[in-house]
Every structure is written in structure tokens, then in C-alpha cells.
Amino acid sequence: MTVANSISTKAPLSPEDLQKIDAYWRAANYLSVGQIYLRDNPLLKEPLKLEHVKPRLLGHWGTTPGLNFIYAHVNRLIKRYDLNAIYVAGPGHGGPGMVANTYLEGTYSEFYSNITQDEEGMQKLFLQFSYPGGIPSHAAPETPGSIHEGGELGYALVHAYGAVFDNPDLFVCAVVGDGEAETGPLAASWHSNKFINPVRDGVVLPILHLNGYKIANPTVLARLDDRELEHLFIGYGYKPYFVEGSDPATMHQLMAETLDTIVTEIQGIQREARTHGFTDRPQYPMIVMRTPKGWTGPKVVDGVQIENTFRAHQVPLSELASKPEHIQMLESWMKGYKPEELFDQTGKLIPELAELAPVGDQRMGANPHANGGLLIKDLRLPDFNDYAIDIKDPGTVAAESTRVLGMFLRDVMNLNAEQRNFRVLSPDENNSNRLTPILEATDRVWAAEILPGDDHLSRDGRVMEVLSEHLCQGWLEGYLLTGRHGFFSCYEAFIHIVDSMFNQHAKWLEACRHIPWRKPIASLNYLLTSHVWRQDHNGFTHQDPGFLDVVINKKATIVRIYLPPDANTLLSVADHCLRSRHYVNVIVAGKQPELQWLDMDAAVKHCTAGLGIWGWASNDQACEPDVVMACAGDVPTLETLAAVDFLRLHFPDLKIRVVNVVDLMTLQPQTEHPHGISDREFDSIFTTDKPIIFAFHGYPYLIHRLTYRRTNHDNLHVRGYKEEGTTTTPFDMVVLNDLDRFHLAQDVIDRVPQLKHRAAYVKQMIRDKLIDHQHYIIEHGEDMPEVEDWKWQYYSGSNAEKSQP
Amino acid sequence: MTVANSISTKAPLSPEDLQKIDAYWRAANYLSVGQIYLRDNPLLKEPLKLEHVKPRLLGHWGTTPGLNFIYAHVNRLIKRYDLNAIYVAGPGHGGPGMVANTYLEGTYSEFYSNITQDEEGMQKLFLQFSYPGGIPSHAAPETPGSIHEGGELGYALVHAYGAVFDNPDLFVCAVVGDGEAETGPLAASWHSNKFINPVRDGVVLPILHLNGYKIANPTVLARLDDRELEHLFIGYGYKPYFVEGSDPATMHQLMAETLDTIVTEIQGIQREARTHGFTDRPQYPMIVMRTPKGWTGPKVVDGVQIENTFRAHQVPLSELASKPEHIQMLESWMKGYKPEELFDQTGKLIPELAELAPVGDQRMGANPHANGGLLIKDLRLPDFNDYAIDIKDPGTVAAESTRVLGMFLRDVMNLNAEQRNFRVLSPDENNSNRLTPILEATDRVWAAEILPGDDHLSRDGRVMEVLSEHLCQGWLEGYLLTGRHGFFSCYEAFIHIVDSMFNQHAKWLEACRHIPWRKPIASLNYLLTSHVWRQDHNGFTHQDPGFLDVVINKKATIVRIYLPPDANTLLSVADHCLRSRHYVNVIVAGKQPELQWLDMDAAVKHCTAGLGIWGWASNDQACEPDVVMACAGDVPTLETLAAVDFLRLHFPDLKIRVVNVVDLMTLQPQTEHPHGISDREFDSIFTTDKPIIFAFHGYPYLIHRLTYRRTNHDNLHVRGYKEEGTTTTPFDMVVLNDLDRFHLAQDVIDRVPQLKHRAAYVKQMIRDKLIDHQHYIIEHGEDMPEVEDWKWQYYSGSNAEKSQP
Ligand SMILES: Cc1ncc(C[n+]2csc(CCOP(=O)(O)OP(=O)(O)O)c2C)c(N)n1
Ligand SMILES: Cc1ncc(C[n+]2csc(CCOP(=O)(O)OP(=O)(O)O)c2C)c(N)n1
Ligand SMILES: [Mg+2]
Ligand SMILES: [Mg+2]
DSSP states (O other): OOOOOOOOOSOOSOHHHHHHHHHHHHHHHHHHHHHHHBSSOTTOOSOOOGGGBOSSOOOOOTTHHHHHHHHHHHHHHHHHHTOEEEEEESSGGGHHHHHHHHHHTTHHHHHOTTSOSSHHHHHHHHHHBTSTTSBOSSSOTTSTTOSOOOSSSSOHHHHHHHHHTTOTTEEEEEEEETTGGGSHHHHHHGGGGGGOOTTTSOEEEEEEEEOSBSSSSBOTGGGSOHHHHHHHHHHTTEEEEEEEOSOHHHHHHHHHHHHHHHHHHHHHHHHHHHHHOOOSOOOEEEEEEEOOTTTTSOSEETTEEOTTSGGGSSOSOOOTTTOHHHHHHHHHHHHTTOHHHHBOTTSOBOHHHHTTSOOGGGSTTTOGGGSGGGTOOOOOOOOGGGGOOOOSSTTSOEEEHHHHHHHHHHHHHHHTTTTTOEEEEESSOTTTTTOGGGGGTOOEEOOSOOOTTOSSEETTOOEEEOSOHHHHHHHHHHHHHTTOEEEEEEETGGGGGGHHHHHHHHHHHHHHTTOTTSOOOBOEEEEEESOTTOOTTTOGGGOOOTHHHHHTTSOTTTEEEEOOSSHHHHHHHHHHHHHOBSOEEEEEOOOSEEEOOOOHHHHHHHHHHSEEEOGGGOOOTTSOOSEEEEEESHHHHHHHHHHHHHHHHHOTTOOEEEEEESBGGGGSOTTTOTTOOOHHHHHHHHOSSSOEEEEESSOTHHHHHHHTTSGGGGGEEEEOOOSOOOSOOHHHHHHHTTOSHHHHHHHHHHHOGGGTTTOHHHHHHHHHHHHHHHHHHHHHSSOOHHHHTOOOOOOOGGGGGGGOO | OOOOOOOOOSOOSOHHHHHHHHHHHHHHHHHHHHHHHBSSOTTOOSOOOGGGBOSSOOOOOTTHHHHHHHHHHHHHHHHHHTOEEEEEESSGGGHHHHHHHHHHTTHHHHHOTTSOSSHHHHHHHHHHBTSTTSBOSSSOTTSTTOSOOOSSSSOHHHHHHHHHTTOTTEEEEEEEETTGGGSHHHHHHGGGGGGOOTTTSOEEEEEEEEOSBSSSSBOTGGGSOHHHHHHHHHHTTEEEEEEEOSOHHHHHHHHHHHHHHHHHHHHHHHHHHHHHOOOSOOOEEEEEEEOOTTTTSOSEETTEEOTTSGGGSSOSOOOTTTOHHHHHHHHHHHHTTOHHHHBOTTSOBOHHHHTTSOOGGGSTTTOGGGSGGGTOOOOOOOOGGGGOOOOSSTTSOEEEHHHHHHHHHHHHHHHTTTTTOEEEEESSOTTTTTOGGGGGTOOEEOOSOOOTTOSSEETTOOEEEOSOHHHHHHHHHHHHHTTOEEEEEEETGGGGGGHHHHHHHHHHHHHHHTOTTSOOOBOEEEEEESOTTOOTTTOGGGOOOTHHHHHTTSOTTTEEEEOOSSHHHHHHHHHHHHHOBSOEEEEEOOOSEEEOOOOHHHHHHHHHHSEEEOGGGOOOTTSOOSEEEEEESHHHHHHHHHHHHHHHHHOTTOOEEEEEESBGGGGSOTTTOTTOOOHHHHHHHHOSSSOEEEEESSOTHHHHHHHTTSGGGGGEEEEOOOSOOOSOOHHHHHHHTTOSHHHHHHHHHHHOGGGTTTOHHHHHHHHHHHHHHHHHHHHHSSOOHHHHTOOOOOOOGGGGGGGOO
16 A cells, blocks of 8 residues: 655646646636626626625635636546546535536536526626525535535535446546535545445545635644545545645646546556456545635735635625725636636637537536436336235234345346346345345445455445445435435434435435426435334334434425335335335335235235225224224234224224324325325215324324324324333333233223223223233243234135124 | 554463453353343353243344453553543443443442342343343443443444543543444544543543444454554554454453553653643554454354354344254353352352452442533523623614523633533534634634634633534533533534434433433533524525424423524523533524514513513403414514514504414423423413414424314414525525415414405505515515514503504
8 A cells, every 4th residue: 555645746737738727717716706796797897896796695615716626627537538527516515616617618508598608698697696596505406417415514425436336437526525524424435435346336536625624613634734644545445645735837737647647547446357357445546635725715804814714615705885995806806817818708718718628418517427317217126016925814924024025125136237226225234124135136245355254245246234324325315316226224213313314315306306407316215124113132222213203394295104014015115116206215114023914906005095994904894983093004003903803802892993004195185295185085084073093103293293184183192102112022112102902992992982981891901911911021021922922813805704703 | 653553472461360350251251141141040050941041032242242351451450550431332232241340340239239249139130131121232321330322323432532521530441343433423533532632631542343243244444454444543543552363361461461551651641741731632542452243152053153253243042942952052151151260159259350340439330420410510600681682672673692692601611611511512613603702711622733823723622613413412412421511503404413313312311310320410402503594605405493303202301492582582591401400402593683572581581481472562462362473483483573563554453462482392281291381371372262373483393293282273373494495585585485474464364254354455465575575686686675674663561652553
């Protein structure tokens, strides 16, 4: 491991090339400043006046010149080496730079025909930025070439890596803010290189944008010396190149030389691996670019240093209305870029500079990889019916539902092996989550050392396991955004680790829906398992079903939540999710052996409707029910049916209707969610006046939140997780939360008027059962046989005669 | 920077010491295995039979011997160097080891008198582990000496650093799982050393527990060679020592020698800094301990390698019921530790070994730092009344509420400077959040290079800024858990980054409430600002008020949410939060200049009640209201009052009651939350049948969720954030979400029957106003003057005559 501590001695740019690339950079800087400040007089043909300036100055200058500098140099690389490249701007608040560059290269005007490459277009370009009715201030979905908004910092590198998996020709320039580098997700992301196979994957070039500062502080990395930084990045598996300085001419030469070296090195790595096979993990080049924050901007304002301090972060000159000299400073700042040398009289970039940009789809703003919906291919899916569990009678056989799903996913993996567009991700839980069968079709990918005893670990695996929910989420996002498909399985409680990443992705998807040129991408599919009710090994810390509450805050156009109660419904739901586009699908399903309820035909119908009466479990066919027992989630479904069993035994004349909900969104009014069933349908299923006992997988409030507008809401009584739990038996978990069969039965007794008076003995029996349970588990350490071995007894269908107890 | 790549040559342990420390380790291992497996026959006095074994085997063996090894050696250090030490077990799933060690040192029996140091106690110790009615499987709050449960991985190091801030004598041994090290928060935590001042802070000794595997995979760091690891940790600012091997005798010598070297080095660092002042950041020692996963456990089971593979993670022998030979293997595994040499006939650890443990509070299980409530001192607080904004008439003066809070916090900082028990944390947003005044009392702490132009940056600062919400949260948790106080300010949207950490901390607090010997600690106080309604610079990605929905899922005993509408209420709330114990307090308040409503007297009363009618804004004093206009949050309060203004102008006879909610928990039924007001009170404030238009800061559903059981819920109509937004004007943000004064007025018109017929003209006026708004902002880029300059006009109190329009 050696390090190239580049101090340029060569000068790869001819004087003319140097002058040109610098002019191109100046043009981008000029357009960036224009966007932040101006509403008029874009070419500064007139002396600058207050009325040319926007009333509210909103944007971030500090990071922008650095982003522009890199963009210009990557343009040069693309042309010189015929690269297929995209640009990820970690400091996405440098949005003006991304917009400026895509405008210069012509893509912006192609996507937004109104923003023409002339004075009028430039004026509109300036005005619209961070302006009502205009465009966001970040590298948002509206920005051509962006797959990364960079609003919430930390995901630049992980998105970049997600993009290059299975894109062998792709080169992603990932600019990481030195502030951003302090975040956890970013700090973990460097190790993504342990998952890159240079034969089949593309390459990420990380550029640490060491401009020294974040909003109001220096950054940690900027205050390490180069020796320590060098160690750090070598430790992360990179070969760091240092590009440091502030003199533009020197910096252009140094950057060009460094990038030339790096591309050659990358090509060498790829050639070697693609010719001789991938054996030893290479040391990938990366760049530490140390330049001043707010480079080329005002040096000192009102006696205070701005350039190369944190004060350059947002708007360096901001009191234009009260300080006329600030207007002059702004004017000379902008004129310092010599716009007259860059744009012709009509406001168009002069041809000598325009030709510096790549052409066609090689322009980073036009690269289809950054608009993944253009490239997406449907997954080839096996017929999920082929994986069905054979169900003769409901509630009599047990299966691990997620293992069944694993077999389906195994064959999805097989069928798309050639397309190379499907990956499965998990934070070291693939097998724990019973998706083990997938490993029959592929391995886990691993680019670091592999030892003889390793289990399904190889250079070519398509299962990605790393103990970081952030990396799983971020890689998957990058993979999906560039037009591929994926599936993420996670312990339910720990998916909260990526709440904020989910939020940002959902917002991205929603924004794209309003941008005609952005094409829909594959849905982000979660399997949440090892869920709250089965934490036998782990207890309280592993019990949190609240991700659903986070998800449901996002737009109904984007989010879907499914709680399949058994393997066949899980298969049907998973098939549906893998086919869907542009959603976030959350599937919650257990991994433990559980009773199975529906044969595949019934499962498909049930999942298609999203919720329905389970006739075979109900006995109100010929009449009004006395009570509706609703359930959502596998464990609540089991407990509900066991409660029904208990109630029918003790109150044979009690008319019970059992309703199961797979698609949680059906509960909401149609006005709130497209899956919502009509009020009429809701009333017909849940009645308008009978008690509803709802056993829910998650926090009970969620059901109230979804249904508070429904007619019969006042009679709705929900049981769910109420933060009671520890390492105890599975049945004790539901008992602790009043979600068990006995409590549910008691809820019914308490709410059905006709039972009130004659139920005293049964209520006492329930009380005693719960005490028995308590004693039994402490004595035996496991659940009572009558609980553990309980099966459904009221056979359906052809066995109708058995259908009474 | 040099590296000690320790290959032991010396042998610091005498043969006897070696034999003893190994015996102590064996005792801990024996007790750990016993906890995982046995319900009886604890000393293996009888031949082991199936009936001695627990029916469900739940626990994690793999990490445990390594944790035990380290524990034994830290005991030696404590005694030898008279250290004040605690132990943070990153792989908290190694709970059996933590329990075993605290049992061996005697603390366990002191906390749990039932678990005696004899055969009977040992049997109970074994049985209770991961058993119904027993103890959790992790290093939970129930575990003496623990400040870190280690259920959700990633926070070992950040908790450890939080503990040593301002604890100059504390030594925290922080064991980091090599799987855990892949997580984002952990990867970022290494840089915590840039925030340590060796003069006033203690020291963290990170031990990377490189046992090679996580649940089912190798770990990334384990598959780097030592050279690369060495670079990595030097890059992180450490001096790595390698302790590698599997032969116990060699390993004991190596570990003892390495730890001796390290303690000397640490003492040197501290002595130097404490004598000559802290100038240059030292290279802190850390250990890479490479040992087999499941060390000393079964090597091969059923022909499959277990030790030193991922298969050792949980329970190596698990089919005891079906495979009698497994019982024999278990027996010989346990007997291999030679219990008869470790425990006497009564089951007590023999004195020669017992004396290896430190005594009294120096035992890590008894160290009061791990039970912070024992050490906590009240904060000295200035009188918050002294910071009051002078309010003559409500809604006429503007102030930045959080800046006012900043002045209060500045003096809190001053008053506790001597106690050294208060820190303020923020992800680089302290000034952005207008808490700038705090920097008049203290600096930001910075242990890396400081340059002349730096702003309020010093070795001794008590404001902690790092661009990582994870580090802010984790440091604060560690600081609070060891008995100190803190305040965390954060952009509202990005607090979601620590959703899962909040969850875990809330669970920890809740669990402690049921453990008599755990004393209450200071509350974790959040200020969420730069909130959803004022993202002028940033837009959609920065708009998410959903943290409240996450918080409210946790136990009512723990969580509190406040939405003070102005500076004086904010002061009152903040004072209350800083005095409180054992809660998580969430305060949401804006940082922009906003109209102020209540004088301090009114503010205190309002905050004490939590919600109340604002009489001065209402005109239903003498009669029933026609409508209740409720609000929670600063921007919604402003819009509500502006709507009231509009309505009273146009419908002077309309009787409006204005209700403001500061303490969100008051809305819940008393049965759900201790702050909940009674139904009677709720009915009297919100009426039982009048329309309620509720303008809410967050997602509207939350209000429904809190109030669905209240009488008048059916007439409740809530406006809040509905995921509409971009970079636009502040008023446009509320318009986009129907939360503006005009929509609110329209909501009233649509719901008050008497207005239905005569309101057509006013409704049209509203429509036109909204169109005017639209045009105006596009034309001018800022809000209409009538909106921006609006003030409240109906003067209250002494100016009663002005109280009609
Ligand atoms: C997770 C997160 N926390 C806080 C912020 C607020 N914020 C916006 S920009 C910024 C500083 C970024 O510094 P750096 O990454 O160095 O970018 P640059 O210097 O290039 O602007 C911060 C803290 C954020 N956007 N995301
Ligand atoms: C954030 C998080 N993700 C996933 C898990 C599930 N999990 C429990 S233990 C474990 C492996 C831990 O490996 P390591 O840190 O190496 O610990 P050790 O090898 O010492 O057991 C995982 C992934 C978890 N506890 N926390
Ligand atoms: Mg920076
Ligand atoms: Mg490990």
C-alpha cells in the first residue's frame, strides 16, 4: 500500500486548455451567484441595482465553487476517456452549481424548454431558484442528472455505491462534504468498497470536499493533518490523492493530473479483474480536495473574513437593501468572472466553452442512469402459486412464512441472474429472517478476504449483508434510483434506524411524480420480520412496531403497508410488491413456525381485496353479527382465531364475524388513500353499531388514526403493542399487552350486551387461565401445551358438517 | 505517530497470577454457560440430565468469553492502578457475561439479595436468565454496572465518551463488537476523541472485539489485515495495540502487558495535560483484540465447526432434547472450566479468586457512575422570569423565541460552570437555531487544531457541535446516564435520524422505573427548531414534524411534548424541563422573529395548565361559543389568531373561543397520560357539540389519535402538515397545507351552521385573497405586506374598551 501524495509537477493542461477549463468554471460560478442573487439584469449589462436583486436571498454559496470545479474537471474526463459518468453532490445545498452546470451543458434547457440558453432564459434561471413557484434550493429531483438531493446529509457515498452495483461501465463521482463526513452513515459508507466486484460493478470516485467548514464550525477532517487523513483513507481501503490549494491555475493542473492518474488506475484495476478475474481487493483511488469554502467569493465583508471561513456557507453579502456598497461588491464579484468572455451578447455560452461539455447522454445531466425509470426492466417473476403451502383446513398446519417467501425470492433471483438487476439486502439477518433459500441461488457478495469455512460468500453474490441498516437502505436506494429492483429484510424494531432515510426517499418519490421527465422506478420493498411479538432471544429493545406510524405520515400516493397473516398471503403480497412501481411497500410478517390459514386461491382473493370477512371462521352468515373480531398481523390473527374458538365453545349462540386486514391502507377513507374502501363497504363489513374488537400487530392508535372517520369508530376497541415486554415466552408477550386470546375474549364479553349477565363464570375462567399461564411459564419456561398446540377446529368448505363445534 | 504492534515478549503475570486470572475467567465462562443452559444442578454435582436443562435455550454465547476475558483483565487494572472504571459492553447480547462478572464480584447479590453466592443462588442465577419472570438476555438496566444495553448495536463508543466528559477520573472500557463497528453511528464515534480534553475529561479505552463474525457473516474489519486496521485506527486518532490469539496463557500475558502499557500511557497523557495544559491532541491507545468467536466453547458439533465461526453466535448446542450426546458435550464443556477448582462445596467462589475483584464501589458493577441518579446534582437555574419579553399587548411585538431561550441557557451554563454538569449539544446548528447567546458563557469544545479565525472554539467549551445527530444523542445519553444534565437542539426534520436511539433511551428509562436501585436521572431535553413551517432556505427535505408521532408511542410515564407559542411560554417550559427527572421532553419552537402573545404571568399559568382558553382573543365570554379555534405550535397559533381577526371583522356576532395547547399530552385522556385533563374539563373547554377547528404544528392525525375518545371528537377538524412544501415563502407554506388564516376562516364558515347562508361573499373574498397571495409571491418573491405585517388588534385587559373591533 503506497500513497500518491500528489504535488503536481507536470502540467497536463495546455495554456489554452487551462484557460478554457477555468473559463468554464467561472461560467458555472457566475450562474450560481446569479441564481442566488439576481432577479434581473442577468448579464450585468446595466449597472447592478437593488431592484435587480431578489428580496429574499436564499441559498448556499460556500460549497458551490468547489462543486463547480469538480464538475468541470469530470466533464473533461468524460470526454477524454469516453466515460459514462454521473455526479453525486453530497452537499446538495450546492444546488445552484448543479443547475448551473446542467444549464451550461444544455441539458437543463432540454428538460425545461422555458429556460433557454439566452439572456431571457438566464434571467428565468436566476429568478426561479429558491423562489415561489420556482425550483428548490438543493440538487432535488427537479435537477437533471441528480439521484441525490443532499438535503439530509450523509448518504452521498452510499447512494453512489448503490448506483454502480451491476453497472460495470458506470463511473460515479461522489462529492462528500467534510461536514457530511462526520455523519454516521457517511463514516460507515467508506467500507462499501468491500462489496464492489470490479468485474461486474462500476466504480465510485469519492472526492472529500475538504473546504474546512460546515455551517458554523470547522470540520473534524479538515483539522487533521494530511498524514492522519492519509492513514484514515488507507485504512478505509482507498489510495488517497491530495488536491490542495486555492490558486485556480495551479489547482486546475493538479486536478487534471490527478484525475488522469486516477482514471488510468481505475481502468487498470478493471482491466486486470475483467481479464484475469477478481481476486484481491484493490486499493481504490479517492481524492481529498482541500480548497477554501466560498472559493472565489468575497474575501472580506464589512471587515470580516468570509472566503475560507464558515461565514461563506450561505449568502456572503446579505444586507443589500441597507448597504449600497454590498451591491457594488456583488457586482464586482460577479464581474470578476468576466461574463463578457463567457457568454455572447445573446447570453449564450460561447462555442469554445460549450464544446468542453460532453455531448448527448454523456452529459451528466442527461445520463439515463440518473433517471432510472428510463432504464428499468421488469423483473422476471416465477408464478408465486407454485410456492403455495397446501392448506386443506385452515389453522391446522404450521410453516415459517418468511422461509416460504425465501423460496420464491430464490427463484426471482434465478430468473433475473442474467438481467443482473435484482439484489437482496439485509443487516446480517438474511438467514435469521429465514430467507436462507435465496442462498441456494446466489451467495452473499464479499470483496474482502474469503476463508475456506465461509458460508455462501463470494465475489459474485447478490445478497448484500452488512451490519448497517443505513448502508442497506442507502445502497438499495441508489440501486433503485438507477433503474433496478431490490428487497430489504430487517428486524422490525431496527428499521427505525432508517426512518429519516425512508422519509427522504418517500419525499423524493413524491416529488418525481410531478416531474414529467422523471420516470417511475421500482418500489422500495421492506420485509419487517423478527417482529415485536417474537423476541424470544432479545426482549424489550427489539420490540418496536412503530415504523408503520412513520410510514403513514408520507403521501398516500407513495406508501403501502401489508400485514399478511400467513405464507400464502405473504407470497401474494410479495409478488404484488415486486411488480409495483414508485412505492414504498412495507410488509410485516413473522419468521417463526405459525399456523397457516388460507389456501392460495383464498389468499389471492383476500390480498386483492386487502381485507375481508373470513367466512370459515365466522358464524354470522345468516344473521347480524353480535361482534366483529378484526385482526391485522400474523400473531394477532392467531390470537383472534383462538379467541373465537374459545368464545364459540362457551357461547355457541354468539354470532361472531371475523375480519382480517392484509392491506392496512384499506381502512382509511378513500379520500385519504387510493386503497381505502368506501364507507358503504366499510359499514357493511364492520357494521354500523356492533362492537369491533381489533387485534393489531402494532401500536393500537394507528388503527384509530386510520378509522376515526368511519361510522362505527365509536365501537372500535383496539388491542396492540403497548410497550410491555421482555425476554419471555411468545404467549406471555401477547398476555403482557392484553392481545392474547383470553383478553380478546374478555373484551368481547365486556362489550356484547347480551353476554354481560351470563358471562360471569366464563370471565372467571379467563382470569384463572391467565393465572395458570403465569404459573406455568415460570415453572416450565415455556407456554402451556393448550396454548402452544392450539389449532383451529371449525372446518370449512367441504367439511361443512364439522363447521359447528 | 508510531504504532506499538504488541507481540508480547515480557510476561507480566507471575505463574500464580496467570493461573488465577485464568481461573477467574473460567469461573465467568462457567457461569455464563450455566445461565444459557441450566435450570438445575448448577455445580454439576450430579451427572447432567435433560431435566437440568432449560426447555428453551435463549442467549448468545459467541461474544461472551471475550467479554469475560476483558472484564477479568480490567478488574486487575482497577486494583493495580486504583482506577475508577466502568465497562460498556457493545455486544450487549453478551448479557450472561456481565451478569456472571457482577455475580463473581459480589455486586449482583447486593442488588438482588435473592441471588446469593451459593449453590442455591447460583441455581436461581442460572434459571432467571432469559426466562419468564426472570431477567433480560442483554446488559439491560437490570444488570448492575450497565449504562448500555447493547440491544440495538452501534452506540457503545458514543455512550462511553458521553460518560467520561467532565469525569476526569473515570476510565471507561468500551468493548466494540466487530459487527457493531460496521454501523454508521459506531463508525462516526471513533472521532469522539476530537472532543476530549484530558484535563477535565476522563478516558475511553476502546477495545475492538474482533472475534471475526457477526450473526451469520464474517465482519468487514476482521477481514482487513493488521496493516490496514492499523492505518484505520491511526487515522481515527488512536494508537492501536493488537492482542491476538487463542491460547489462554499467552493471551493473558499479552493482554496484561498491553493494558499495563496503555494505562501508563494514559496516565502520562493526563499528567502531561493536567500539569502543562492541554495543547496537542494526543494519540489515545485502543486495542484490537482478535480472538475466536465462542472461544473455549464447543469446537465442532455434529461434524460442523463452531468455535471461531459465526455458528458460535447464539447457542452452540441446541438439540439437547433430541441428541443425548449433546448433553454430554455440554457437560464436558462446562466441566472443562473445572468448577470444582473455582467454587467451594457451597457454591461460593473461592477466596483466592474472589480477591481478584476490586472492592466496594470500585467493582464495576457497583460503580455509582453507572447509576447516575446516585450522583446527580440539581442544576442551578436562574429565575426564568428575568428573561421575559415585555408584552404590553398580545401579538404586537416580534421576537426570536429561541434566542431568548439562548439567553436563559447562557446563564444556566454560567451558574453551573463550577459544577461542570451541564452541556449543550447540536449538530452544527447552535447558532442557526439562535442559541448563539450561550457562546457568551462558554465556547464550543474542540480538541483538534484551532486556528486564529475560529469562532468560540476552545479546549474548554461546553457546547458540543458535530455534524452527527447520532453523536449528539449518544454523547448526551452517556452524559445523562452518568448523572449530569444536557440540552440538545436540532432541526426538527433531522431528529428522525435518531428515532431509534430515542426509542432505546425511552425504553431504558421505562425499565429503570421498575428497578428500585436505579435512581432517576436528568431528563433528555430536545429543542426542535428550524421547523417544518420555516424552511425558507431548504424546502421539502427539511419538512417533517413526525418525530412527535414516534415519541408518543413510548410509555406515558416517560414522554412529554411541548409546543410553546412564544418566547415567554418557551422560557417557562424550558425551566420546567431542566428541573424534571427521567423524562424525554420534546420542545418544538421556531427560531424566526414571531409575534409574541403572553406576558410572563400569563405564560406561567398557561404552561402550568398545559392548555387553556385565551380569553383576550375570544369573544364568547358571556355566552356559548359558536366555534372553538384551537391551536398548538407557534405558526399555527399565529394563523389561528389572524383567522380570528378576519372572522371577527367580517362576522362581529360570531362567538369564537380560542384555545391554545402548549402541553400536547393534556389532550389525551387521564387514563392514557398523567398530564391528560379530565373529560369534564375537556368538555368544558372544547364544548360537547360545537365545531373545533384545530390548527396543529405537526401531522394532523396526531391530534385525532390523542382525542378520539373525547366527547366532541366528531366535531374536531384538524389542519396540519400534509407533506406539501418546497422552498417558498413562509406564508405560502401554510397555504399549501391549508393551515393559513384564510383556510382556517373558511373551515369555520363551512362548519358553523349560522354562517352557511350569509357567508358566500366572505368565502369569495377568501378565494380572492388566496389568488392574490399566489400572484403576489410570484411577482415579489415575498409575502403580501398585509400578511407579513399583520398584528393582533383586539387589545386585552386594561384596554378592554379596545377589545371590540
Ligand atoms: C443530517 C443533517 N444534519 C444537519 C444538516 C444541516 N446542515 C446543512 S448544510 C450543513 C453543513 C454541511 O457542511 P459540509 O458537508 O462541509 O458542506 P459544505 O461545507 O460543502 O457546504 C449542515 C449541518 C443537514 N443538512 N443534514
Ligand atoms: C442495529 C442492529 N442491527 C442488527 C442487530 C441484530 N444483531 C444482533 S447481534 C448481531 C451481530 C453482532 O456482531 P458483533 O458486533 O460482531 O458481536 P459479537 O460477534 O461479539 O457477538 C446482529 C446483527 C442488532 N442487534 N442491532
Ligand atoms: Mg465543508
Ligand atoms: Mg463479532
